[in-house]
Amino acid sequence: MSNAIADAVDAVTAAVQVGNEDDVERALASLEGLDARLLVAELFLQVSELAERIDVDTLRDRTSISIPARTADIVDAVRRRDLAAVQEAVSSDYGDVLVALLSIIAAMDDVANGRLGSS
């Protein structure tokens, strides 16, 4: 169960890095029906882990992936485990929170692994 979420999130972020629509769609489909709270938890874990390796300023300078305007606030809120603050920074609902966190993970993973524009 949990591994399915981690694997699916990896697949989504890899697809976002490549920018292939079909891969993004296929990877997202594997998330359907999974526990919405566990998905948020996995995204928080991945953002927290990647934030240990790369700061937001460096990310902004080097990423080829579009990240939210308030990425620094979002990362800070994730570190505090504060979902309400993440939503406030995204200014929208659950779907947009997922978009924001997945984009940040894809961008951070891309930059942290030194493989910019890997398509």
Next chain:
Amino acid sequence: MAMSQLQKIAQGLRKVGVGAGRAADRVESSGRDLAKLRSRVSDRRLSAAVRSAGLSSRLASVESLLDQAVAQSRSTAQALAQVDEGSARWVGQLVAAGAKDDRVSPAQQRQMEKWAQRSGAEADAREKQQLEMVDAIFSPYASAAAALATAAFPPLLPLTSGFALLGTSKGMASLLLSGRDFLRARGRSRNDERVAVHGMDHAGADVLAGLAENAFQAFTGVDMTGAVGVSADVLHRVRAGLLRGRRTKPTAD
């Protein structure tokens, strides 16, 4: 081979491997139980009683069967562990083969490498981390809902009911957040909050907490109970959002 096929095979292989690894743990645990049972069967007093009842040959056959079962469980656990290790190796070989294929990007290779490296034990550890994170993220809201219901009931009930009736869930969620901050400021533990229910109308508090949770869900879109999974509609919007956000040209060199 198309990338999507390669990914499917790699993911499928690791699922089999991780499943085999978990099964190996369970079989090993069963083997230990069997070994304990075997030692009980050989207990001197039991053996003496069985001999006196003229059932020695039966006991010997039970002992023999248990010995076989213990030995088989060991070999089965070893075989399952080999499947786990083997699948990781196979995925590694797939990744290496994929690297030669120019349709496989470095990001996709990296993703498959992650799958290859994830053992059953790591998957279990990740599950534990996820559950702890769920608790860290969502329990403040549940606590705040319960505490608010406790602290404010009954004066707040008409007010919160009004919020619910009017559909102003955002207002309710704000109340929840205020309740959480209030509790943090008072330095109360979650246990204290539960204890504070004492003397209150539990049914009424439950109703209020339920309303608060519904309001939270309406506000955040996340079901606090975990009963509702990620919907296709949400994922459709996520797809659009992710693809909309993808830049066509890298900004870095």
